Amino acid sequence: MSLRHGLLGLLAEGPASGYDLARRFQEALGTVWPAQHPRIYAELSRLAEAGLIEVDSHGPRRRKAYRITGEGLAEVRRWLAEGEVDHTFRMETLLRAYFFWLMEPAELRAHLERERAFYAETARTLRAYARAKDRGEWGTGPQVRAMRVALEAGIRINEALASWAEWARETDPMAPGSPGSPGAAASPAPAAAPPPEAEG
Amino acid sequence: MSLRHGLLGLLAEGPASGYDLARRFQEALGTVWPAQHPRIYAELSRLAEAGLIEVDSHGPRRRKAYRITGEGLAEVRRWLAEGEVDHTFRMETLLRAYFFWLMEPAELRAHLERERAFYAETARTLRAYARAKDRGEWGTGPQVRAMRVALEAGIRINEALASWAEWARETDPMAPGSPGSPGAAASPAPAAAPPPEAEG
DNA sequence: GAGCGCATGTAAAGGGTTACATGATTCT
DNA sequence: AGAATCATGTAACCCTTTACATGCGCTC
Numbered sequence: 131m132s133l134r135h136g137l138l139g140l141l142a143e144g145p146a147s148g149y150d151l152a153r154r155f156q157e158a159l160g161t162v163w164p165a166q167h168p169r170i171y172a173e174l175s176r177l178a179e180a181g182l183i184e185v186d187s188h189g190p191r192r193r194k195a196y197r198i199t200g201e202g203l204a205e206v207r208r209w210l211a212e213g214e215v216d217h218t219f220r221m222e223t224l225l226r227a228y229f230f231w232l233m234e235p236a237e238l239r240a241h242l243e244r245e246r247a248f249y250a251e252t253a254r255t256l257r258a259y260a261r262a263k264d265r266g267e268w269g270t271g272p273q274v275r276a277m278r279v280a281l282e283a284g285i286r287i288n289e290a291l292a293s294w295a296e297w298a299r300e301t302d303p304m305a306p307g308s309p310g311s312p313g314a315a316a317s318p319a320p321a322a323a324p325p326p327e328a329e330g
Numbered sequence: 331m332s333l334r335h336g337l338l339g340l341l342a343e344g345p346a347s348g349y350d351l352a353r354r355f356q357e358a359l360g361t362v363w364p365a366q367h368p369r370i371y372a373e374l375s376r377l378a379e380a381g382l383i384e385v386d387s388h389g390p391r392r393r394k395a396y397r398i399t400g401e402g403l404a405e406v407r408r409w410l411a412e413g414e415v416d417h418t419f420r421m422e423t424l425l426r427a428y429f430f431w432l433m434e435p436a437e438l439r440a441h442l443e444r445e446r447a448f449y450a451e452t453a454r455t456l457r458a459y460a461r462a463k464d465r466g467e468w469g470t471g472p473q474v475r476a477m478r479v480a481l482e483a484g485i486r487i488n489e490a491l492a493s494w495a496e497w498a499r500e501t502d503p504m505a506p507g508s509p510g511s512p513g514a515a516a517s518p519a520p521a522a523a524p525p526p527e528a529e530g
Numbered sequence: 531g532a533g534c535g536c537a538t539g540t541a542a543a544g545g546g547t548t549a550c551a552t553g554a555t556t557c558t
Numbered sequence: 559a560g561a562a563t564c565a566t567g568t569a570a571c572c573c574t575t576t577a578c579a580t581g582c583g584c585t586c
Contacts, residue, residue, distance in 0.1 A: 347537075348537075348539090349536065352537095367537090367538080368538095368539075368540080371538065372539090391536055391538085392536095392538060392539095393538085394537085
């Protein structure tokens with residue numbers, strides 16, 4: 131679980147309210163770490179209870195800003211230093227790829243083209259952001275430079291996936307005529323290996 | 331939620347027990363879609379109840395193999411065709427990158443080197459698998475070709491991340507001397523923007 | 531017959547999403 | 559005055575993980 135540390139990390143930049151944090155999670159970390167406001171408010175309560183953050187100020191519309199404590203800052207730093215990184219990356223795109231053999235070739239080609247377009251466009255958008263940061267439009271502080279590094283990872287992953295989708299479409303791995311491919315729209319065949327002997 | 335469809339997809343290849351599916355989820359889909367056996371058994375019960383799968387056979391040690399039904403096969407295909415792909419990729423590596431500015435430069439360099447090594451090694455392993463498949467060591471059926479395509483995505487993502495980690499380490503974005511970097515082990519400073527007025 | 535690996539589950543606790551609810555302030 | 563937006567939360571449901579529990583079959 132890293133929402134806890136994500137919140138601490140954002141609060142290390144300065145005080146913020148649950149609403150602020152929800153917005154920043156959505157904008158900055160939306161694709162790598164989605165978080166909805168109910169979870170965020172709940173987690174903030176827990177963090178406050180644990181003394182890792184504390185109420186900084188009360189604002190206009192019951193706004194309540196939190197501030198990270200020394201303990202909290204130590205905890206993020208401990209988390210970052212400790213090093214045990216979870217390397218799983220949950221990606222539906224990749225899960226689906228395992229089941230491409232169940233798709234009609236035409237459908238698959240269309241799907242891969244949509245995927246390619248999506249990742250290429252995302253990479254393009256991120257690259258524009260990166261260039262803006264490189265021009266110093268967002269300042270040159272350490273946070274901005276860290277974000278630039280994160281951005282670079284996003285760019286490279288999206289580019290990799292775009293080029294993968296293109297490669298897959300060109301390779302046409304499930305093309306009709308290839309051995310074992312589902313005959314073009316002909317039979318919605320059972321597809322299973324050992325044919326069932328009898329029902330029940 | 332795609333565990334449901336993941337199970338249906340695997341069962342489309344042929345009958346399997348919960349135990350088999352847990353093992354295959356771990357081995358084939360472990361990094362992209364982790365799933366533990368309790369969830370798998372629970373989901374199999376639900377799928378059976380919904381008529382998407384049914385008991386195929388009973389084996390030695392209370393083993394219970396399931397088989398996909400026509401309805402189940404239609405459901406996976408519907409899922410694959412429908413197209414609404416969730417493009418979020420939860421990656422701790424990327425989340426951490428946003429907080430690199432909180433790390434000591436030396437620590438960060440060490441971290442990036444560990445990450446680089448990990449992704450490079452993973453890519454290497456996957457590439458070896460891919461070559462084996464290309465030599466036809468696992469057959470040439472549609473499932474194998476689909477897996478080859480998925481494998482290619484894994485290779486490209488891991489290569490992208492390895493090259494990113496190397497780039498980041500060489501760029502040395504949080505190097506001492508750069509404006510605003512945490513002075514080498516000097517002050518465990520508050521780091522926050524607006525300094526708190528008073529305690530409590 | 532001891533131990534290992536196969537095989538299936540339950541229980542508890544926590545994480546995450548969606549829907550619902552509400553109040554306060556600003557803008558038009 | 560009405561609408562939009564800021565802001566915080568509760569409730570219900572589902573997903574996920576970890577720990578616990580148990581029994582069968584094979585191998586040594």
